[in-house]
Amino acid sequence: MKNMTQQEKNRLILEELRRLYPEAGPALNFSNPYETLVATILSAQCTDQxxxxVTPAVFRDFPDPAAMAETSPEVLYPYVRSCGFKSKAVNIVNACRKIVxxxxxxxxxxxxxxTSLPGVGRKTANVVLAFAFGKNAIPVDTHVFRxxxxxxxxxxxxxxxxxxxxQRAIPEEDWSKAHHWLIWHGRRVCHSQRPDCENCTLRSLCRLYGGDMSADRKA
Ligand code: SF4
Structure with missing residues (x-):
């Protein structure tokens, strides 16, 4: 593998990721762009599970941006409290007010x-573009980054x-899928603290395998 170009390695890495995670897909439940946006804002630093x-009750009582825009963060917060910060409730309500x-x-x-909506950064926007609108996008979360x-x-x-x-390394038609492949690999094998390198089928292609994990980049 030593004489291989990075481009050749990238192709083999993607081939192996595709083989490893054929069923990889969104773990959040949503059925339209509004639900995708709300669920993704809630998912920051919180598990998809x-x-x-919490989202079934949120979507039942606030079924669209107009309904959400009419409520207040104080009313919404008890629904989403277990997902963490109150700022998420504030951002969801304010984002929906701007949508309206x-x-x-x-x-x-x-x-x-x-990204002009309150609380919506590039990652959230890319998730909405990819999974609500079917556009080619690569949301970069902590697992993808690592x-x-x-x-x-x-x-x-x-x-x-x-x-x-x-975007340069991956064929455009695979961008959204590659997002999931990298998340799944990060969750199952390439853990943040103790990556299971010895059982990783990508180790012969991996830049960091056998190297200094302290060189790990942090987002
Ligand atoms: S070899 Fe180790 S660092 Fe490289 S992808 Fe596999 S688990 Fe991650």
Missing amino acids: RVNQ SDFGGQVPDTMEAL TANRLGLAEADTPEKVEKQL
């Missing part, structure tokens, strides 16, 4: 418009740079 426990005032009550489908850097698919110190490098 926990988010899936500026976007006719419809969740917008461009990066620029999505595993992409370790494997050598990217080598950068910010999520935005990793996203750009992954």
Whole structure:
């Protein structure tokens, strides 16, 4: 593998990830762009399982941006308290108010418009673009950032740079799938603290295997 170019390694890494995780897909439950946006805002620093426990009641009582815009963070917060910070309730309500005032009550489908909403950064916007609107996008969360850097698919110190490098390293039609492959690999094998390198079938291709984990990049 030593004489291989990084481009050849990338191709083999993606082939192996595809083989390992054929069923990889979104773990959050949602059925339209509004639900995707709300669930993704709630998922920051919270497990998908926990988010899936609270969203049925949220979507039942606030079924669209207009209903959410009419409530207040104080009313919403008890529904989502177990997902952490009160700021999430504030952001969801304020984002929906802006969706109603500026976007006719419809969740917008461009990066620029999505990131103009309170509490919506690039990662959340990319999730909405990829999984609610079916656009090719690579959301970079903590797992994608870590595993992409370790494997050598990217080598950068910010999520935005990793996203750009992954866009170059991965065929566009695989961007959304690769997002899930890297998340699954990060959760199952390439753990943050103790990556299971000896049982990792990607080790012969991995940039960091056998190297100094303290060189690990942090988002
Ligand atoms: S070899 Fe280790 S660091 Fe590399 S991808 Fe596998 S688990 Fe992660």
